[in-house]
Amino acid sequence: MTFGITDEVRGRLFGVAYRLLGSAHDAEDAAGEGVLRWQQLSDENRARVREPLAWLTRVVSRICLDQLKSARAKREQYQGVWLPEPVLESGRAYEDSMAVDPADRVTMDDSVSFAFMVALERLSPAERVSFILHDVFGVPFADVAEAVGVSAAACRQSAVSARKNLRRQRRFDVATDQRDTVVAAFLDACRGGDLAALIRVLHPEAVAVADGGGAVRAALKPIVGNEAVARYLIRSLQLQEKKAVDTPTYAIRSVNGRSGIVVEVDGHLVGTVDISIADGTVTGVYLQVNPDKLRP
Template sequence: MEDLEHAAAVFAEVRPRLFGIAYRMLGSVAEAEDLVQDVWLRWQTSDRSVVTNPAAYLATAITRLAINATQSARVRRETYIGPWLPEPVDTSADPHLGAERDEALGFAVLLVLERLSPTERAAYILREAFDYPYSQIAGILQASEAATRQLVSRARKRIVADRRQPVTSVEQRKLLVAFVAAARTGDLAALEQLLADDVISYSDGGGAVRASRFPVVGVQRVAKYHKAFAERFWAGVEVDFGTANGQAVAVLHKDGVAFAVCTVNASAEGIDQVLWMMNPAKIGRTLG
């Protein structure tokens, strides 16, 4: 019993980091929690007497499980109804989800990570979010250190190439507040002024609620799209501004129930992405 209590104490200490790795890999709170629980069960039944570095052992276990889970998730998302967006997670209590830095937590980076291979994603997350040395990452991934450095380098280049330099968190919040105000009133001119020319609006309803099943692209189309449903969509809606994934979000409530989370990603050219998370399964767990 004493040994199990010690094992539980060791696990509890590293649990935030394990969840942080799994969430960044999968973009899903529920799937990340399932993996953490799986690692806990393995830790209980393992021969802990031969483990010299429990934190490294557990990080290896969660990463390898996450790589396998990511491969399965990619297959499932091929049949997902409409755009898939990462599940918002409340970062107000634990801003870094067990990380030394908030890298690979914002929605823009998570969306780019979705397009990387599972091993590229894992290497990038372990290095950039948790500052693991290349030698340890190589051991976790069962690759050479040189190959590991290449994985991280490729991931970095892809992320830089696929997104513009983001605005500050203060500016992002200002743009989000302005966007919500313009969308709520259907102010076409104000919307067009806020949006970048090549803006993309994504709506993730998961087939559970009515939402656009295709991304809306371009400043005029995105502006007109939000103007078109302004009157019926915003009737009786209350908006609370909060923080998820380290950035400002608007949580929309109707009759006291959260039904949508909206955020924007922006650069010096304006709002590049409008993200609508409307799948009830993704909202109620963490922000409802």
């Protein structure tokens, strides 16, 4: 059977790389480099590869692993809070094309939420690669070991360690229709400047974080507590509207494969909001306003 580099294959590789790197542009580069290496193989060598998709996944994962090792130092020096680049259109990169069942495993949608990807930053590169490949994409530990460059047993232990660290992260999210309702209520309260309504939508221990990258004014530390978060959000929106020549527009759109909020001024993207939800209330607000991460 002839193996072709289809949109589904590219989506799969991008999905792996994005979850590992947190950067859409870097993920595209890593996936493209993996495809290029496949195309540069001789026909004879390609014929020897029994599972081309698994081969490509390992290659892209190794490329990402090298980048993760250098990225840790850069993110420690990052000005303010680091958040991933948003992906505004869902597609094959988010499809659960490989069924994974155990309760410990996260869903594909959870694994691209801002809250979850921020939590992944606390893992070592080996833990992150082992966890994402095995628990999210269902890759056997024997194949994970080839990507990480250690034994399968070591990869299994890395995944166990990653799960322990990630269990501290609150499980967020609700069914899609419920999520849409909560997101809409959140946006209405923000746009209307209704402090009391916004406090009601927020969980008492809600957290808001913003990534301005030093280029845009944003809180340098997380804001904690529903009242503090509500006041911060309303004040930020009011400041945005005052300094904007054109009135900002707010729309509920797909942000990382699920409903979020997109902010535009004169047709230009100036911010995205990803929201974590539990028990019908907003537990986390993740504002990406760094212009370097909002390029088309």
